[in-house]
Amino acid sequence: MRIAMxxxxxxxxxxxxxxxxGSAARTVQFILETAISKxxxxxxxxxxxxxxxxxxxxxxxxxxxNTTATRTLRSWLLGSNTNLPSDIxxxxxxxxxxxxxxxxxxxxxxxxxxxxxxxxxxxxERSRAWWIYYPLxxxxxxxxxxxxxxxxxxxxxxxxxxxxxxxxxTINYLKIYRQHEFIYIDIGANGFLYQMVRNIVGxxxxxxxxxxxxxxxxxxxxxxxxxxxxxxxxxxxxCLIKIDYPYHFxxxxx
Numbered sequence: 481m482r483i484a485m486x487x488x489x490x491x492x493x494x495x496x497x498x499x500x501x502g503s504a505a506r507t508v509q510f511i512l513e514t515a516i517s518k519x520x521x522x523x524x525x526x527x528x529x530x531x532x533x534x535x536x537x538x539x540x541x542x543x544x545x546n547t548t549a550t551r552t553l554r555s556w557l558l559g560s561n562t563n564l565p566s567d568i569x570x571x572x573x574x575x576x577x578x579x580x581x582x583x584x585x586x587x588x589x590x591x592x593x594x595x596x597x598x599x600x601x602x603x604x605e606r607s608r609a610w611w612i613y614y615p616l617x618x619x620x621x622x623x624x625x626x627x628x629x630x631x632x633x634x635x636x637x638x639x640x641x642x643x644x645x646x647x648x649x650t651i652n653y654l655k656i657y658r659q660h661e662f663i664y665i666d667i668g669a670n671g672f673l674y675q676m677v678r679n680i681v682g683x684x685x686x687x688x689x690x691x692x693x694x695x696x697x698x699x700x701x702x703x704x705x706x707x708x709x710x711x712x713x714x715x716x717x718x719c720l721i722k723i724d725y726p727y728h729f730x731x732x733x734x
Contacts (some may be wrong), residue, residue, distance in 0.1 A: 482606060484576045485542040487566035492607045493694050497531040515563035518551040519556060527583045529723040530589050534714030540722040544582040580729055588652060588724040589672060593665040593681045594717045610717035616688035618658045624687045625654040627698035635704040640734030681713035
């Protein structure tokens with residue numbers, strides 16, 4: 481039997497998603513496998529839709545695992561949450577066909593990056609947003625973002641150590657907008673390279689500050705050289721919002 485689950489977590493105290501062999505680091509995968517295995521009464525291995533880095537959050541992560549245990553969906557949900565710490569929980573549980581795969585069945589992934597743009601820092605938002613004290617021009621950032629939409633070679637926006645075989649990705653939308661002191665960067669794509677979102681944010685904020693012209697995002701894209709692309713935005717502003725799947729799998733859409 482294959483089970484899918486919707487997960488949310490505060491990534492502040494996690495060393496990313498993936499458990500590393502021989503490492504005692506606290507990872508999302510390890511914590512989930514430990515909790516779910518107690519409910520299943522056997523060891524389980526969970527697979528996720530998208531691996532998140534240390535400090536990155538999620539409200540729409542999706543996982544799946546195989547089990548021989550017979551439990552109600554309610555028992556999987558409540559039992560797993562009982563065994564999880566307060567910074568991670570399940571939102572839903574669903575039976576899926578054996579051809580479902582949390583990663584490979586996904587059609588798109590959607591992230592939001594949050595910037596707190598004001599002179600004073602925030603005690604409450606320190607783990608949820610990138611505080612930038614100098615003014616940012618979100619209009620210029622949005623104008624620059626347009627050139628990144630579509631299918632491109634994102635070599636210049638991939639992090640060192642990226643293991644993806646191809647740098648080609650398709651960005652479906654990239655929207656930048658301000659609400660009072662916050663600037664939100666919403667992005668959806670068929671997939672992302674390692675640190676791709678954070679590198680895009682780094683380029684857009686450089687443009688928003690006025691240090692580079694609007695066409696710099698496109699120039700960086702065309703150069704295909706990560707060393708020319710500026711800073712990588714910190715992880716705490718990034719959140720995995722939603723994973724999209726074909727309708728026939730019957731998974732929750734929110």
